[in-house]
Structure formats: C-alpha cells, structure tokens
Amino acid sequence: MNESLLRELVPAVIGVLVRRGADFAAAEDAVQDALVEAVRAGGEEQPRDPKGWLITVAWRKFLDAARAESSRRGREVRAESEPEPGPAESADDTLRLYFLCAHPSLTPASAVALTLRAVGGLTTRQIAQAYLVPESTMAQRISRAKRTVAGVRFNRPGDVATVLRVLYLVFNEGYSGDVDLAAEAIRLTRQLAAMTRHEEVAGLLALMLLHHARRPARTTPDGRLVPLAEQDRGRWDTRMIAEGVEVLQAALARDRLGEFQAQAAIAALHADAPAAEETDWVQIVEWYDELVRLTGNPVARLNRAVAVGEADGARAGLAALAELDPALPRHTAAAAYLHERAGDAATAARLYAEAARQATSLPERDHLTRQAARLNAHLRG
C-alpha cells in the first residue's frame, strides 16, 4: 500500500477514534499499529477506500488493546466490537491534533516527536533515526509526551504560534535517516495552511519553500557548505520559489505582518536576484528593521548588521556589529566576513579561525576553517 498516502490519513483517523470514545494515547497507538500492518501487507493492492480500511483496522487494534488491558485488570470488556455510527468526520480533527501535539506543557523536543508521529504518521523508529537517538529513548519521549497531554481537552482550540514553532524546529533541525524532515515539515505546514487563514502560517510556509528551493545549491556533493553569494542560482528550484512568493504575497496583502512573513520577505528578495551582486540589500535592511521591531531577536540584529555591510559598506556593517553582544552565536563569523570586505585580511583570518572553534556543526566549522586557510595562504603570498 502507498505509505505516504496512508500517513496523510493518520491524523483524521486518530480523530475518528477519539470521537468514538478512545483516549488520544490509545487511539494514536492503534493507528500506528494499523499503519504497521498496512505497510507489512505491502505487496497487496490498495483498498478501494484506504481511509475506511485504516479506520476499521485501527478500531480493531484499539479494541484488542482495550480488551487486553481490561483482562489484565480483571475487568469486564465494555467496548462493543462494532462502533456506534459516531458523528460525521470533522475537518477540525486534524487541526485539533496539531494543537494537542504542540501543547505548551510539552518541551519543544517532545512536541516535535509527538507531532511527527500523530500528525505526520512517522514511526518511532523513523523519528529516532532522524534525531540520532536509540528507538527506546524516542519511544519513552513520545509516551511521556502523551502522558503530559492526557488531561488536555481534545476539542479546545490552541495557539497557532506554538504549532508554528514546532514546525519551524522540524524544518530547521537538519535531516538524517530515511526521512526528509524538511520536506515533512513543508507537508505538515502546507496541510495546516489549507485549514487556517492565519497569515503567519502562510508566512512560515513561504519561508520554508524559499529556503528549501535553495537546498540543491547549499552544499556540494561532498557536503561542503556553499555561501549564498557563491551558490549556483541555476540550481535553485524556480517552481518552489514561485510558489513561496505567491503564498507570501497573499499573506502580506492581508496586512498583518509577523516574523515569519518578514523572514520570508528577505528570502524572497534573495531569490529574486539573478546574481548575488544584484541583490536589493537596501530593501533587505528595511525588512530586517521590521524583523527587529517585531521580535527584538538579537540574531535578527546580527543578520541586519551583515546586511548593512552589503548595503552601506563593510565599515557601516562593522559599526552596526559593534553595538551587539560579542557572545551572540556567529558574531565572530560575521565580524570575520566584514573585516575581509573592509580589506583587513589578517584580522579576518584570525577571526575566522576563532569562529571555527566556536562553530556548533561540522559543516560550519569546516567552512570557517577553509576561509581562515584561504586568507592565511593569501597573506603568506
């Protein structure tokens, strides 16, 4: 059976089970078990009504588990094998699941894991592989998350901002294993955008699309980072860029600006430049001003300083940088870049080497080390 089609049905099927009286944790387990059975039955042909099939199998799994549980506790089985024809399926079920899985009582990591399982339909093993932890650890993380939200009423709307933070994390935390988490984050955000008319949901979707479009050019085949200015723009996915721009423009037209729309606007301006030299840095600085105004985020201020360096010259960028806390992540790397642009290769080389020691990822450390090595070779003549 088609696994990705089945995964898309997961949140709706959980919703059906919950409305038939299953608690969320048991419903979620039952749907996962049904999914595993469907994937195991792999070669067989697709049922005519995959959703009906999944509901039937999941409900059976739920009853089996409920029976096992009650006999374990020496109680009578009260659940009937054939469910009442419950209320018609509600399109809001999936939306409620997003809110539940991103509930503010959860830690970010728990919310991410629960969202990927209950909304994304991924298995615990796939999630564990993606985050490079043992499957048993991820299983515990998910069970704890379910216990944490056990008392939360399923029918209460939540705050869309918490959901967006979770989806942002899924997109941003990189990818490994056999699941492309960035693509999964886009799928889940796209699905959310189809259910709500929230400008920031559209903003985040646009932001993801505009960055994902650049992914083929972001690294060389051997894993080296390629800075934006040096990327082969012919390898950017123009269809994805067009979609991102369209989604962003529709959101901006509603005139309720938020941080994701502002970030997407900056990404769109980069995407719009046929060559790095043609980038509209003046407008980018204006958007960073908006972003700083909206969030006060020090990382936004740092990026703004680099943009000022492009718009008004490296000296202006260094002046903007001097107003910021030197302990900010990537402050040293930004200073190295601006010093090189200002013509001070010796300082830049020293700062690149220092930035490499502060890097938090291997590709970034290697990139900064290469920059230092390039300048040092140049300085030796």
Place this chain on the structure above:
Amino acid sequence: MAKYLLLKHYRGAPASVNDVSMDQWTPEEVAAHVQYMVDFAARLEETGEFVDSQGLSPEGRFVRYDGEGRPPVVDGPFAETKDLIAGWMVIDVESQERAYELAAELSAAPGAGGRPIHEWLEVRPFLTAHSRVFD
C-alpha cells in the same frame, strides 16, 4: 535538543572530593556504585534523554601511520600520560543547563563509605552533522 558527552577520566581530571581508589572500597560499595550507574541510565532512558553509555579498558596503545607499505607503529602504554578516559555517557537534552544538572547527578554516584564521590566529569557538546537552515 543537543547532544553532550559526559566524559569520565581514570586520570587527568581534578581530584574528586571522596578520592579513594575503587580497589579500596568494600564489595558492597562497588555493587552500590554499579547499581547507581545502571539506575541513572535507566532513568535517562525514561526521560527520553539517553543516547549511549560505554566503558573503556585502560589498556590502550598509541598507533600511527609509518609510511607506505610499512606496518603501523604501536607504542605505549605511557604510564606518565596525564589523561586517561574511563568511559562516557552521551545524552540528548534541552539545554546546557540540563546537561550540567545530569553530570552533577552522575558525579554523585556513591563511592567509599557509601558517600558521593563528587567526581569531576568533563562535559563536551557534540558538533552536529548538519548546519541549520536558518540562523
């Protein structure tokens, strides 16, 4: 989440508060220490923070390449080597603060007299394999 290595040293770390060599403990004290480690790992698995735990034999050698077609050069062990790693635990946690909290808990493992060792553990963040898309 971020991964941290909690590194235990045979030698090379500052002296612990309860600094009595393990071969001087009673068998019950050794058993209690081992049980503490097992329980600690089990607790971390339950909180979804456990990644790996390994011990290392102290019998290590230094090995290096000696040129094309030549066998590797094997040297040591060097009794004077300052640093000797005993083992490690890898955790996946929400913050650096949480990593320090867990390291302190591990450092409280009982030793001689059943009292906490107050052993110094080295805490090192992992470099991630992927750089983030956004800053």
